[in-house]
Amino acid sequence: MMSRPFRSVLLVYQAFIGDRERWPLWLPVLLGSGIEIYFSLPSEPPLWAGWATAAILATIAWRLLGKSDVFLLFLACAVVSLGVGVSSLRTWWVAAPVIATETGPLSLTGQVRHVEHLVSGQRVTLIHLSGSRLAPASTPQAVRVKLMGEQPPFGPGDWLELRANLLPPPPPAMPGAFDFQRQSYFQGLGGVGFAFGKVAVIGAAPHMGIDSLGFAFQRVRVDLARRIGAGFADEPAGRAVGGVATALMTGERGAIPETVLDDMRASGLAHLLAISGLHVGLIAGIVFFALRGALALIAPLALRYPIKKWAAVGALFAAFGYALLAGATVPTQRAFLMIALVLLAVLFDRRAVSMRLVAWAAMAILLLSPESLLGASFQMSFSAVVALVAVYEYLRRKGVFDTPPQTWSGKVGRYVAGVALTTAVAGVATGVFAAYHFNRVADFSLAANLIAVPVTALWIMPWAVVAYALMPFGLEYLALAPMGWGIEAVIATAREVAHWPGAVTDIAAFSVWGLVWVAVGGLWLALWQRPWRLWGAPVAVLGLLGVLGGPSAPDxxxxxxxxxxxxxxxxxxxxxxxxxxxxxxxxxxxxxxxxxxxxxxxxxxxxxxxxxxxxxxxxxxxxxxxxxxxxxxxxxxxxxxxxxxxxxxxxxxxxxxxxxxxxxxxxxxxxxxxxxxxxxxxxxxxxxxxxxxxxxxxxxxxxxxxxxxxxxxx
Structure with missing residues (x-):
């Protein structure tokens, strides 16, 4: 007779084999585990260590293939080791000089790579640097300098001469806090500082070469931000509305007043200001359905050609252009990659959204930019996407979407229910990560999002697309005005909800292990499909208990x-x-x-x-x-x-x-x-x-x- 422990092991093995189609979904989890191991090490491992270990383990797994299921264990360990290897390679690849101590006032010359317009002043990123008291071997690749007061006009690609004080990128404010030095290292940023007085423009942007294309596009972004801000200059709340419009269309948030940012954070609407999958998806979706609708009106095309795929190609180009206009930051790159995979699935007649698609997107991002795993953006965006795909996969299997509503009231009701469900699922999935990184939870975010998300999706972003189309003709003000009405509604919603009693709950810092257990439990629930997926629930609860009972604050x-x-x-x-x-x-x-x-x-x-x-x-x-x-x-x-x-x-x-x-x-x-x-x-x-x-x-x-x-x- 079979013993109880042996029977339990057999049941687990049978469940594991029964979910074999979901095995590939764990590859990015294993890769991420190796990346986390690398960044938690107290000292830098040899560059070859992770790669050599991964090669040895992969070779053993290949030799055991078809002979024993143990090959899966060696394969999993090989992927974990690969995570260590790609992290080591990335660290070596981006290494650059960093300012080690405050320089004091010095003369500095550099080329403008990026310009940020702030509520007060500007912030520029300079490259190709040379300066007094900076040895060539120790000169950073890039520094970020804040400029105050009136400055002469300049743009990306121009050469500036200024007098500045440079400092090293700041370390964490306390043990366990955000590490700006690490972020700066992987961004190639070797110093920060501020300038004294006015800068001098000593050279114009180049007009030939590959670099000139990048500078030209950056200048387009700067011009867009200027024109968008000018479009709201006459409004009573023009600075706030213009700042939000600029953030939505170019990704620059520096012009948004701090009071508006505080209200957006407290109401749970700050995600609307960060160019993410929501915005790129909305742009792609608006262009896709607009093109498909327009092509459907032309009968010869609609009857003879795959207009759906044509619309997908147009949406792909629109999403790519929007990602570039938004600065092509790492979060925006992730969002574009996800949308691009969805549109490619439409082109090849595959399911547009699936968990496997999410897994391959995460795998690609972690291989190219392993340090992104540690950021709040990666953790929150993928936790939300994984949770949403898992929930909607479950509802689809249960036939919830088999019978579409026939009346307008039913369609509106389903849309409102969908927004509520999406907001609730995303809020639960990202809540612990938000508490870990930002030490606060917006308690009424569901109420705020039920108003702000439909306004953004159905009003603000469509007018943003129209504004993009009208800008070459100088007529963007025709679209910016109605876009501003929607933004005013979102700002008013944020202000109202943020001032409700108990709108924000402050959360003390807690151990990373609580976060890890919540993530493992959530992934177990989302990635498996058979009943044993429910084992993830107690694991996640255990992590939440760790969050609630975390270490006390220092004395x-x-x-x-x-x-x-x-x-x-x-x-x-x-x-x-x-x-x-x-x-x-x-x-x-x-x-x-x-x-x-x-x-x-x-x-x-x-x-x-x-x-x-x-x-x-x-x-x-x-x-x-x-x-x-x-x-x-x-x-x-x-x-x-x-x-x-x-x-x-x-x-x-x-x-x-x-x-x-x-x-x-x-x-x-x-x-x-x-x-x-x-x-x-x-x-x-x-x-x-x-x-x-x-x-x-x-x-x-x-x-x-x-x-x-x-x-x-x-």
Whole structure:
């Protein structure tokens, strides 16, 4: 008689074999696992390691093919190793010089690659750089510089001369926060900074060569943004409406007022401002149905030729052009790839949307740009698409779409139900990812999207297509005006919903493992089709429990320059040492702690004197039976060394004093702060574990020794 464990294993094996048609869908998951392993390593692996391992494992799998099902295990491991290999190759391929420390004022010459018009000023990306005090071997490939005040007219391809201050791309604001240095490394951005005064245009864009085509297209985008903004200049809310219209038509969001952006985020409508699959799909769909309808009116063509395929070709070109006009960013490239595969499926009489199509699109993106796996855009877009395809596949198998409604009310009802279902499914699928990356959840996004999505799809984007068509004739204002009415409705919806009580829930940062388990459970539910897919539900619930019961926020945070520090109060919020220094980093600290209120300063009257006491020589913070001393003067060093569990001395110390102090306590010096970046400290039972009641993490200690980590000079 078969034992229970053996019977369970047999049932699992039978379910696995029964879903063999879905096996290829797991290839991008395995590839992504290898990419995640690569980026989590503390040091850079040899370039050949992942490729060699993948080749060996693939060879073993090929030799076992047809002899044993074990070949699947070796094949899976080979794909995981391939993920490590492509990530290593990508890192090596994009390597470029990066500014290691602030340069101070210097003369800089460069060619404009990209121009962003902001609410105040401009931001330009410069290439082909040369500058005083920049050695040729250490000159970055590109830098991004902010320009303030009135500037002479220039565009992409022009050569500028300016005086600027350049800095390294900033590191994460605290352990676990967004890594702009890593993003900049893969974008080829070697520095950021700001210019002093006006720039000088010393050369015009080239008129010949491959580069000139790219610059010409960028100049078209800049001209489009200018003309769109001018089309709303006379409107009462022209800047806001024009900024949103510019974002929808060119992908540039810098001209949108911050208040409008805040309302869009709080109402769950921020996705409408990012050029994604929704926008590219709408452009392609509008052009497809318009062309097909127009061709159907010509009887000889409709009866003799495949006008549906002709319309698909036209829609493909329209989607490609729109992706270029939107800047061809990585999210836009992903969106175009997905739409292109759908239209190619129409050309070859295949199912237009399927899970296999999504899998191959993800596979292509991860092979070409493995670092995109770590971004919120990739995670949220593909989680939404996978969830939607899975749900609609299930409904199609159940015959929900077999009987289309016959009345107008039925058609409208089905459309509204479809928008509600799509919004709800996408919201559930992306909610945890949004909470992980942005530490907030828009609680009434469903209500806002039920209004804004139909307005965008049925009114705003069709008029955008008409505006594109009229621009060569200078008549775009005829379409921009009605387009603006729809945008005003979306902005009004966002403003209304954002101000409902409880519109936003702040979420404290949680462990990546909670996110991983939610993703694994969701993929198990979506990719398999047989009943064993339901096993993914408890896995996802386990991940959600990990999210809800994640690690506590640090008790103490210290900025690398030592000027800003924050301590956790008994009320659960933060009190900070200054309200003027490092405001961006301070806001990130609060957001990742799930706090939205402005912090108090240490010496405010409502600061708890039992937790934090300050005098002329420094401050002493106590909690959970432990203490952290912030020393301002060398004469207080000896006393603080012996009475505090952690001593923060952001000042110059002689080696002998450091050695004596380290015997008695954990000492954090100015050198430690510069070398490690922001320090996070947990006291008491917060995160001590086996290492003791005091746990310290640093930004660079968490990131390890990787090519994108800029190390402070000793």
């Amino acid at each position: 103490v945070l210290i900025h690398p320059d030592g000027k800003l520090a924050a301590v956790r109060t008994g009320a659960g919020d933060y009190s900070v040492s200054t309200l003027t220094a490092a405001k961006f980093e301070r806001d990130v600290w609060l957001r990742r702690a799930g706090l939205s209120a402005k912090p108090r300063r240490w010496r405010d009257p409502d600061t708890d004197p039992q937790q934090l006491r300050c005098d002329a020589l420094g401050c002493l913070y106590r909690t959970a039976g432990r203490s952290v001393a912030f020393t301002r003067a060398p004469e207080a060093l000896n006393e603080d060394c012996w009475r505090a569990d952690v001593l923060v001395a952001a000042m110059a110390l002689n080696p002998a004093a450091q050695d004596r102090c380290r015997v008695a306590t954990r000492l954090i010096t100015a050198e430690d702060l510069q070398r490690g970046g922001t320090h996070a400290i947990w006291l008491g039972d917060g995160k001590g574990g086996d290492s003791g009641p005091v746990h310290i993490e640093t930004v660079n200690g968490q990131r390890g020794d990787r090519p994108w980590v800029i190390k402070a000079k000793k």
